Amino acid sequence: MGSKLSLFLSLILFIAAPALSQGLTVNTARGIDFGDQIFPGIEKKISHKDALAARFEVTGEAGREVQILFQLPNYLQDVSGNTLSIAFSSTDAAYSTDSNGQFAAIAFDPKTGVVTSLSSEGKLYIWLGATVLPLNTQPGNSYSGDIILDVTYTN
Amino acid sequence: MNFVLKCLPRYKKFFSLFFVFLFGVTFGLSRTSAQVHIAPVALYMNDHKQTGRLVVRNSSDKPQELTVELLFGYPATNKQGNVYLKTFEKVPERALSATEWIRVYPRHLVLPPKQQQTIRFSARPPAGLPAGEYWIRPAISTTNARTIKNNLSERITTHINLIKRTILSLNYRHGNVRTGIEIMSIEAKAKNGKLQLWTKLDRKGNAAYLGHVSVSLYKDGRRLYHDQKEIAVYNRQTRSFNVDKENLSPGQYRAQISFTTTLRARENEAILPAPPVSKSIQFTIK
Numbered sequence: 159m160g161s162k163l164s165l166f167l168s169l170i171l172f173i174a175a176p177a178l179s180q181g182l183t184v185n186t187a188r189g190i191d192f193g194d195q196i197f198p199g200i201e202k203k204i205s206h207k208d209a210l211a212a213r214f215e216v217t218g219e220a221g222r223e224v225q226i227l228f229q230l231p232n233y234l235q236d237v238s239g240n241t242l243s244i245a246f247s248s249t250d251a252a253y254s255t256d257s258n259g260q261f262a263a264i265a266f267d268p269k270t271g272v273v274t275s276l277s278s279e280g281k282l283y284i285w286l287g288a289t290v291l292p293l294n295t296q297p298g299n300s301y302s303g304d305i306i307l308d309v310t311y312t313n
Numbered sequence: 314m315n316f317v318l319k320c321l322p323r324y325k326k327f328f329s330l331f332f333v334f335l336f337g338v339t340f341g342l343s344r345t346s347a348q349v350h351i352a353p354v355a356l357y358m359n360d361h362k363q364t365g366r367l368v369v370r371n372s373s374d375k376p377q378e379l380t381v382e383l384l385f386g387y388p389a390t391n392k393q394g395n396v397y398l399k400t401f402e403k404v405p406e407r408a409l410s411a412t413e414w415i416r417v418y419p420r421h422l423v424l425p426p427k428q429q430q431t432i433r434f435s436a437r438p439p440a441g442l443p444a445g446e447y448w449i450r451p452a453i454s455t456t457n458a459r460t461i462k463n464n465l466s467e468r469i470t471t472h473i474n475l476i477k478r479t480i481l482s483l484n485y486r487h488g489n490v491r492t493g494i495e496i497m498s499i500e501a502k503a504k505n506g507k508l509q510l511w512t513k514l515d516r517k518g519n520a521a522y523l524g525h526v527s528v529s530l531y532k533d534g535r536r537l538y539h540d541q542k543e544i545a546v547y548n549r550q551t552r553s554f555n556v557d558k559e560n561l562s563p564g565q566y567r568a569q570i571s572f573t574t575t576l577r578a579r580e581n582e583a584i585l586p587a588p589p590v591s592k593s594i595q596f597t598i599k
Contacts, residue, residue, distance in 0.1 A: 181352025181368075184455075184477040196469040212475060218354070223542065225398050234471055242469065273396055275542075290471060298467035305473055306454070310480035311354055312388050312396045313523075313543040 183217040184309050190288055199294035206252040206285040207261055215257075216282040216309055226253065226284060227271030227308040234290070234301035242301040243291040250287045257283055273312055348373040349424075349455040351479050356434065356451075357583035358415075359486040363436040367481070369453065370429035376458040377424045381417050381432055384450040384480070385410040387521070387547035394511055394553025398480065400450060411447035411485045414438055423458055436485055444488025446520035448547070454478045484521060492585045493517030494524070494546055494572050496592040501568060503598065508556040510568050515549045522546040523584050524574035528554045531567040543577065561598050569593040 191210040196202050204210050216224065228251065233241040252263035255277035263285060266272040276282050286305070349371055356365040371377045385408060386400030404410045415436050424430050432453070456476040497513035508530070516522050523545050530538040538558045554570065571591040578584040 181350050182354050182479055182481075183348070183350040184479055185348045186475045186477065189475050190471075190473050192471045194468050194470050196471070198469070212473075214475075214477070221542070223396070225396075234473070242471070271397070288473075292469055296469055298469050300470045300472055302472040302474060304456075304476055306476045306478050308452075308478045308480055310398050310450070311482075312398060313545040 181218070182309065182311070183215075184307065185215040185217070187213040187215055190286065190305075192290055196290060196292055198292050198296040201289055201291050203289040204287045206250055206263065206265065206287040208287060211260075212286040212305070213260075214284040214286075214307060216276065216284065218276050218280050218311070220278050220280040221275055222280070223273060223275050223312045224282065225271060225273045225308070225310050225312050226251075226266075226282075228268035228286065229306035229308065230268060230288075231303040231305065234303040236297070236299035236301050238297075238299065240297050240299060240301075242296060243293075244303065245289045245291060246286075247289070252285045254283050255281055257281070259283065260285055271308075349377055349379075349477065349479075351453055351481070354479075354481045355583075356481065356483040357486070358434065358436055358483065360438070360488070365434040365483065367432050367451075368429055369424065369432060369455075371424040371426060371455075374426050376426060377455045378458050379422050379424050379430070380454045381420050382452045382454070383412050383415065383417060384452050385412050385448065386450045386480075387448055388545050389548065390550040390552050394509070394551055396552065398450070400480075409445060409447050411436065411438075411449045411483070415449055415483070415485065417451065424455075434483065438485070438487050442487050444490065444519060445486075446490050446492075447485045447487065448521070449483040449485070450480050451483055452478050452480045486520060490520040490585065491518035491587075492520040492522045492574075493587040494522045494590055496570060496572070496590055499568065499570055499592055499594045501566075501594060501596040506559055508558070508561060508598075510554045510556065510570065511551060512554060512570055513549075513551050514546055516546045518587075520585055522572075522574070522587060523577055524572055524587065525576050526554070527571045527573075528556065529569045529571075530556055530558065531569070532562075532564055537561075544572070563598050565595065565597050567593055567595050 190212045192202055230246050233243050235241050246268050248267040249265040251268035252265045254263040351369050358365045384400050385404045386398055388396050389399040390396055418433050454476050495515040497515055500511040502509045525541055526544040527541040538556050573589045574587045578586050
C-alpha cells in the first residue's frame with residue numbers, strides 16, 4: 159500500500175514539475191541591514207558592495223531578457239508618524255550573473271532600473287544599498303518602509 | 314501501453330525512486346533557496362478558452378503575503394532604443410486593454426510555508442468588441458507576512474520590508490487574430506567604439522509579434538558576428554541592437570536582421586505564426 163501511494167505521488171509530482179519549472183522565482187536572500195548603530199545627525203551609508211546590502215536572486219528561463227526596477231521610499235516611518243529620510247544614489251544597485259560577483263557587479267540606478275539577461279543557468283543576482291539621513295533631533299524608535307522590486311520578462 | 318502497465322507493478326519501486334529523483338532534479342534541488350515561484354509567466358486566453366490559471370508556490374519556511382494587481386502595459390523602447398515595460402496608471406483611451414473585463418481570484422491571500430495556490434483568471438469580453446488581441450500585465454507581489462515592532466530602547470533602528478513584484482503577461486485573443494512584422498529601416502551607428510543597428514519596426518496585424526530576432530555582421534563575405542534572442546513587438550518601435558564586437562577594422566560591412574516565429578511556435582503552440590522577415594544594409598567603417 160505504501161509503495162503504491164509512493165508511486166502515485168511520484169507520478170503526480172512528476173507531471174506537475176514541468177509546469178512549475180517554466181516560471182520565475184524571485185528570492186530575497188538578505189534585506190538591507192543598517193544595524194542599531196544609527197545616531198542622530200550622522201548619515202549611515204550601505205553601498206551595494208557592502209555585506210549588509212540587500213541581495214536578491216532571480217531564477218528563470220536561461221538567457222531570457224528581464225527588466226529589474228525598484229520602487230523606493232523617500233523616508234521610513236515609526237508607529238508615531240516620525241519620519242527618517244532614506245536616499246538611493248544612481249549606483250546603489252548592481253547586478254551580476256555570478257552569485258559571488260558582488261564586488262564586480264555592474265552598478266545601475268535603482269530608480270530607472272536595468273534590462274539585462276539571465277545567465278545560461280537562468281540566474282541573476284541583484285544587490286541594493288541605501289543611505290539613511292537621521293536629523294539631529296531624530297527620535298529613537300524603529301522606522302520601517304517598503305521597497306518594491308519589479309521583475310518582468312521583456313520578451 | 315499494456316506492456317508498460319504489466320511491467321509497472323514489478324518495477325514499481327524502481328519507478329518510484331526514478332520519478333522522485335527526476336522531480337528532485339527538475340524542481341526541488343535546483344530551487345532549494347527559492348521563496349516564491351510563479352508559473353507560467355505568460356498566459357494566453359481566447360474566446361474558446363476564457364479562463365486561465367497560474368500557480369504560486371511558497372517554498373520558504375515563512376508565510377508569504379500575496380497580492381495580485383492587473384496592470385495595463387507592454388514592452389516599448391526608450392530614446393536609447395532599449396526595451397522596457399511601459400505600464401500605465403490610467404489606461405489610455407482606445408488602448409488594447411483587457412483590464413476592464415478580466416477578473417482574477419483570489420486577489421489577496423497569505424500563503425503558508427511549503428504550500429501552493431492557484432490564481433484563476435476569467436474573461437467576459439464586452440459585446441461588439443473588435444477582433445484583436447487585448448493585453449494585461451498581472452503583477453504578483455509577495456512579501457513576508459509583516460510584524461510591526463515598537464522599539465522599546467531609545468536607539469534608532471530600521472526595518473525595511475522587501476516586496477517582490479513579478480509582472481507576467483496575459484494576452485486575450487478575440488475573433489480572428491494575426492500578426493507580422495515589417496523592418497522599415499536599419500541604420501548603423503558607432504558609439505563608444507561599438508556598433509549599434511538602429512532598427513525601425515512596425516508590427517502588422519492585430520496581435521503582438523512574439524518571435525526571435527537574429528543579428529549578423531559580415532565583412533568580405535565572412536560572418537564576423539551572430540546573435541539570436543527572443544523578442545516581443547507589441548507596437549511600432551525603434552530598437553537598437555548592439556553588435557557586441559569591439560575594434561572593427563575600417564572597411565565595407567553588411568548587417569542583416571531577421572525575424573522568425575518558427576522557433577518560439579515550436580515550443581509553445583500559443584505563439585501566433587508569421588512569415589519570416591529579413592533585411593540587410595551595407596555600410597562603411599572609416
